[in-house]
Amino acid sequence: MKQFNNWEKAKEDARHMGASSQLPVGGYVAKIKDVRFEKGQDGNSDRIVVAFDIAEGDYKDFFQTQFNNNTSEDKKWKGKATIYCPKDDGSEKDQWTQKSFMRWVNAFEDSNSGYKWDWVESKWKSLLIGLVYGETGTIIEGKPIVYTEVHYPAAIESIRNNDFKLPKLKKKNGYDDSSSTSDASSDNGFVNVPDNVAEELPF
Amino acid sequence: MTNFEIEACLQSMTVLVDPRENPKTDRYEQRVNSLSVPYRRQTLCYGDYTYNFTMPDGMELYPPSVTVSAPVIVERKMNLEELSSCFTQQRDRFQAEFKRASDNNAIIYLLVEDASWEKIIAGHYNTKFKPAAFIASLLGWSARYSIRLIFCKHEVSGKLIKELLYRELKQKLERGDYG
Numbered sequence: 001m002k003q004f005n006n007w008e009k010a011k012e013d014a015r016h017m018g019a020s021s022q023l024p025v026g027g028y029v030a031k032i033k034d035v036r037f038e039k040g041q042d043g044n045s046d047r048i049v050v051a052f053d054i055a056e057g058d059y060k061d062f063f064q065t066q067f068n069n070n071t072s073e074d075k076k077w078k079g080k081a082t083i084y085c086p087k088d089d090g091s092e093k094d095q096w097t098q099k100s101f102m103r104w105v106n107a108f109e110d111s112n113s114g115y116k117w118d119w120v121e122s123k124w125k126s127l128l129i130g131l132v133y134g135e136t137g138t139i140i141e142g143k144p145i146v147y148t149e150v151h152y153p154a155a156i157e158s159i160r161n162n163d164f165k166l167p168k169l170k171k172k173n174g175y176d177d178s179s180s181t182s183d184a185s186s187d188n189g190f191v192n193v194p195d196n197v198a199e200e201l202p203f
Numbered sequence: 204m205t206n207f208e209i210e211a212c213l214q215s216m217t218v219l220v221d222p223r224e225n226p227k228t229d230r231y232e233q234r235v236n237s238l239s240v241p242y243r244r245q246t247l248c249y250g251d252y253t254y255n256f257t258m259p260d261g262m263e264l265y266p267p268s269v270t271v272s273a274p275v276i277v278e279r280k281m282n283l284e285e286l287s288s289c290f291t292q293q294r295d296r297f298q299a300e301f302k303r304a305s306d307n308n309a310i311i312y313l314l315v316e317d318a319s320w321e322k323i324i325a326g327h328y329n330t331k332f333k334p335a336a337f338i339a340s341l342l343g344w345s346a347r348y349s350i351r352l353i354f355c356k357h358e359v360s361g362k363l364i365k366e367l368l369y370r371e372l373k374q375k376l377e378r379g380d381y382g
Binding site: 051077 | 205206207210211
């Protein structure tokens with residue numbers, strides 16, 4: 001057989017074919033790459049956006065590899081999570097936000113020997129944390145899609161010991177169990193998260 | 204810079220507008236409003252528009268008090284009449300401005316509103332500048348000063364100015380021009 005053109009490139013490209021563009025449901029040890037505090041606008045909560053990459057296991061450097069392989073002009077780092085800051089207004093919703101926030105703080109403290117939360121979120125950069133990925137269903141432009149994202153943080157030892165619960169499907173924007181993703185799904189049952197969804201979530 | 208620092212720099216991008224851009228017109232209002240990023244009027248050594256942004260250390264690239272010699276500028280002309288006047292009555296001033304930019308190795312975008320090659324070739328503008336001379340000047344200057352020429356409708360010039368500056372800034376950040 002005659003060698004075809006661009007053999008080396010085609011061979012390399014084939015390595016990435018079929019590779020999911022999303023992190024599968026499961027637990028991961030991650031390293032924080034960047035932390036950004038965003039002031040809440042129009043009465044919304046302040047939020048901390050963390051960018052991370054997988055630090056251990058089969059999916060190590062998943063987001064860096066994905067970022068490097070992305071040829072789009074305005075590519076975004078996909079490994080992100082948003083932590084809402086309590087408003088301290090005594091509301092029931094705020095109490096839930098406080099608990100959620102403390103879950104992150106505890107996960108950081110439990111995952112990094114000697115680290116204590118001191119209200120300086122920028123110190124999270126380079127820390128390790130456990131992250132549990134789960135499915136989220138939503139409706140985008142009338143179409144139901146399912147993608148994976150961080151559902152909750154955990155101590156890294158819990159992840160390493162497989163001592164965590166896989167989360168249930170999270171439903172947003174009117175997504176329900178009768179919603180079918182068959183039209184929008186790719187081969188692996190998921191869809192690429194459109195950029196506007198990524199925007200809506202963390203960065 | 205990391206890709207996260209680059210993203211933060213791009214998110215902080217603002218536009219500097221030279222004070223010679225007349226603010227008392229509807230078109231000006233429409234233009235600066237469609238930039239879709241904050242803008243500030245600040246003296247530029249050459250050109251009408253350039254970018255500014257906040258560096259990772261929290262400092263602005265160009266503090267408010269400085270006169271800016273920018274590496275990328277957009278020189279805007281409101282129509283072919285204004286452009287032809289720059290090549291005729293105001294040629295010396297126009298040339299001096301482009302030379303300053305060129306001497307500083309600046310990337311120059313010449314954005315001419317409500318213009319097209321077809322209009323120039325057909326002489327559809329209200330001056331006595333001959334089409335052949337107009338084309339010769341425009342292309343001659345483009346070659347001499349490496350001008351990137353853009354024609355557009357005035358309704359979209361604000362959006363284009365912002366996009367041009369954003370793309371140039373992004374390239375420079377990714378190339379490491381700002382550390």
